[in-house]
Amino acid sequence: MNDTHDPQRQSWVGSANLPGTAFPIQNLPFGVFAGAMGPTVGVAIGDQILDLRACADRLAPVSAACAAANLNPLMALGPSSWAQLRARLSDLLRADHPHAAEHQRALAPHLVAMAQATMLKPALIGDFTDFYASIYHATNVGALFRPESPLLPNYKYVPCAYAGRTSSIVVSGTPVKRPSGQGIPPPGAPPRFGPTQSLDYEIEAAFFVGPGNRLGETIAIEHAAEHLFGVCLLNDWSARDIQSWEYRPLGPFLGKSFATTISPWVVTMEALAPFRAPAPIHDQPPLRYLHSEVDQREGGIDLTLEAYLRSPRMREPVRLSRGNLRHLYWTPAQLLAHHTSNGCNLQPGDLLGCGTASGPGDETRGCLLEITRNGREPITLPNGEQRTFLEDGDQITFRGYCERPGFVSIGLGECTGTVAKLV
Amino acid sequence: MNDTHDPQRQSWVGSANLPGTAFPIQNLPFGVFAGAMGPTVGVAIGDQILDLRACADRLAPVSAACAAANLNPLMALGPSSWAQLRARLSDLLRADHPHAAEHQRALAPHLVAMAQATMLKPALIGDFTDFYASIYHATNVGALFRPESPLLPNYKYVPCAYAGRTSSIVVSGTPVKRPSGQGIPPPGAPPRFGPTQSLDYEIEAAFFVGPGNRLGETIAIEHAAEHLFGVCLLNDWSARDIQSWEYRPLGPFLGKSFATTISPWVVTMEALAPFRAPAPIHDQPPLRYLHSEVDQREGGIDLTLEAYLRSPRMREPVRLSRGNLRHLYWTPAQLLAHHTSNGCNLQPGDLLGCGTASGPGDETRGCLLEITRNGREPITLPNGEQRTFLEDGDQITFRGYCERPGFVSIGLGECTGTVAKLV
Numbered sequence: 067m068n069d070t071h072d073p074q075r076q077s078w079v080g081s082a083n084l085p086g087t088a089f090p091i092q093n094l095p096f097g098v099f100a101g102a103m104g105p106t107v108g109v110a111i112g113d114q115i116l117d118l119r120a121c122a123d124r125l126a127p128v129s130a131a132c133a134a135a136n137l138n139p140l141m142a143l144g145p146s147s148w149a150q151l152r153a154r155l156s157d158l159l160r161a162d163h164p165h166a167a168e169h170q171r172a173l174a175p176h177l178v179a180m181a182q183a184t185m186l187k188p189a190l191i192g193d194f195t196d197f198y199a200s201i202y203h204a205t206n207v208g209a210l211f212r213p214e215s216p217l218l219p220n221y222k223y224v225p226c227a228y229a230g231r232t233s234s235i236v237v238s239g240t241p242v243k244r245p246s247g248q249g250i251p252p253p254g255a256p257p258r259f260g261p262t263q264s265l266d267y268e269i270e271a272a273f274f275v276g277p278g279n280r281l282g283e284t285i286a287i288e289h290a291a292e293h294l295f296g297v298c299l300l301n302d303w304s305a306r307d308i309q310s311w312e313y314r315p316l317g318p319f320l321g322k323s324f325a326t327t328i329s330p331w332v333v334t335m336e337a338l339a340p341f342r343a344p345a346p347i348h349d350q351p352p353l354r355y356l357h358s359e360v361d362q363r364e365g366g367i368d369l370t371l372e373a374y375l376r377s378p379r380m381r382e383p384v385r386l387s388r389g390n391l392r393h394l395y396w397t398p399a400q401l402l403a404h405h406t407s408n409g410c411n412l413q414p415g416d417l418l419g420c421g422t423a424s425g426p427g428d429e430t431r432g433c434l435l436e437i438t439r440n441g442r443e444p445i446t447l448p449n450g451e452q453r454t455f456l457e458d459g460d461q462i463t464f465r466g467y468c469e470r471p472g473f474v475s476i477g478l479g480e481c482t483g484t485v486a487k488l489v
Numbered sequence: 490m491n492d493t494h495d496p497q498r499q500s501w502v503g504s505a506n507l508p509g510t511a512f513p514i515q516n517l518p519f520g521v522f523a524g525a526m527g528p529t530v531g532v533a534i535g536d537q538i539l540d541l542r543a544c545a546d547r548l549a550p551v552s553a554a555c556a557a558a559n560l561n562p563l564m565a566l567g568p569s570s571w572a573q574l575r576a577r578l579s580d581l582l583r584a585d586h587p588h589a590a591e592h593q594r595a596l597a598p599h600l601v602a603m604a605q606a607t608m609l610k611p612a613l614i615g616d617f618t619d620f621y622a623s624i625y626h627a628t629n630v631g632a633l634f635r636p637e638s639p640l641l642p643n644y645k646y647v648p649c650a651y652a653g654r655t656s657s658i659v660v661s662g663t664p665v666k667r668p669s670g671q672g673i674p675p676p677g678a679p680p681r682f683g684p685t686q687s688l689d690y691e692i693e694a695a696f697f698v699g700p701g702n703r704l705g706e707t708i709a710i711e712h713a714a715e716h717l718f719g720v721c722l723l724n725d726w727s728a729r730d731i732q733s734w735e736y737r738p739l740g741p742f743l744g745k746s747f748a749t750t751i752s753p754w755v756v757t758m759e760a761l762a763p764f765r766a767p768a769p770i771h772d773q774p775p776l777r778y779l780h781s782e783v784d785q786r787e788g789g790i791d792l793t794l795e796a797y798l799r800s801p802r803m804r805e806p807v808r809l810s811r812g813n814l815r816h817l818y819w820t821p822a823q824l825l826a827h828h829t830s831n832g833c834n835l836q837p838g839d840l841l842g843c844g845t846a847s848g849p850g851d852e853t854r855g856c857l858l859e860i861t862r863n864g865r866e867p868i869t870l871p872n873g874e875q876r877t878f879l880e881d882g883d884q885i886t887f888r889g890y891c892e893r894p895g896f897v898s899i900g901l902g903e904c905t906g907t908v909a910k911l912v
Contacts, residue, residue, distance in 0.1 A: 245831035317740020408668035
């Protein structure tokens, strides 16, 4: 915690001081928007975006990274540069700075209204890894398909993951076309190829890698935090029928690769500092390379995740679930240490999804597969419609936010996508 | 087939006319080497590399792609540009061209001896997908772990695949460090973390994607060939103990992501034209989106693949296996059509591995897992050493080549890597 987290601090950007904003001056997430000169790095403040390319000359020594077309150069710099930039931006944007009037005069022309901006993918994502870090999700899903042994024997030792598709990662707001594929065939018949009948969402948080490691080198868990830049929301859209037929023995492929949506704002790990939480207690202690005292004490994150559905016939979305990232079995540092434990090289801009972030209560289940028990228990929406899985026109929106008494709440913003009919 | 395949054609580069060369004028594969000006596109001819950046002005209208730092711009151009460039290069390098003397005078200064060149990765690989296209490999491996049902019920319908790691793809010659990880624990005990005890190779061919497709669009199998640029050799190094403990339910992760080696030369699909073969007959006919008459007739490739091992105590390598790509259950066109059937977007430079290319005979088994039946039947090397899996210092080299009466043989060159001790 430092001055940038001071709950008294306010911004001369008035909307940043309103209760309920996701982007007070204590947050300062980074993103990339379509500017007049092409993709442009910005920082969110209230309902505005500060164009960092336009004011890069005030942001030495990281001016070049701020004038880049994506966040990769900034991600590559590491924690001390990030802290320096954050402190500088907080100073430039705060209302009680001795030079606040000058700052406002100089920077106000470089504010862009968020409502008018087109957000882009924040980084070039070289590799996307999707974990399975919620033991509740693993158990709920396992119970549907293996009621006799819901949790596989490796779960409490190995932070399981698969490599995801990077080309089909899209930014919030991009329509998601219903994919076609093969499903499990009826006995004695060949499978049918056609539009998925069980399109689902999965609510996740995802972590952007900062400085990477060289091939063949590992990152010890004690140093993992230095390699994590920040977090966004992620919707791991899934076609359950395609996935369940194809996944043996190599895991998910076409059931996932048609689209993955991420939120445009990357909330830095430094902004999350006031909201860190203890790692959950394991009945099987993690192996040495996955254990550190500091990580056990504060490796978790108290971050609320909500999923909303709005059908074309609904005026207001309905909340389908509310969970919290602090219930993950594995911490972000454990995921990163495990990922590099075989010498696999991470690079700035790589994305690590946590997997569906379900928690210990029914209201925390993070996908329709869990909520409707694979379609066997349809849910009824407020207007009387029923759902087992998603229908064309359905809009899924995720929200994420952190709250703690004595601190200003911060948000991750929204991650949204609407199911487009296959044409 | 066209003039560039003419078996009578010879080059003024003498080494290209020697029997046994992988790179006669009928081949003309593309690669990237470390030139004086940085990464440089070249074409292999005999034991020389023609620097295409240096002679880009003779290669209009594709000069810009030839002067690029990787093959991605060339891959993006598509078959008619590739054919034009190939015809032009064949003309520039052939001995019997009316202007051969002028060509030799102008181009000879731009030849680089292969023995002196440092080869680099040929393309920026945005996504790497590894298939499982050999039914023999799937059956052999399945028999080890599920003797009662070696082949899973989806195999004859779904070209199964997983997304692989791109950051750890390295070019031939890069040492491969033995990875550490967790293996299956003994009953009642926690798993041990340490260097893999079952390091393996997997011999594969891999296809580079040319022009891609937009997210949400598919590529019909009838058009798949237009999107395939060429082929290289690929070693999908695998740590069997790590893989077998981690792979349920999401597939391979750290058991594969520590290294994947590719050969530096990309042999174009056009160079392979004389060596196409019928697709294998399926007892279960493929679904409509995976079937085309042309593909059934000539979608396979008659390409011999050989794997060699040399231990530190051996002077000469020993051949461990010889197989042929024509035995794959799925053709490259089927892999590509399946990959996009859900709307997943492919991009120029994406790499599609075929999976371990085992065939129908014991001598064709493409990895030590199959050859030693998971270590149960060690092999004896010519000098008396035994192997179950790879030991430190072991060098694995793949070779690939095409032969057909009436045509000049062409080769893929070598893909090699030596196991480095973990330090």
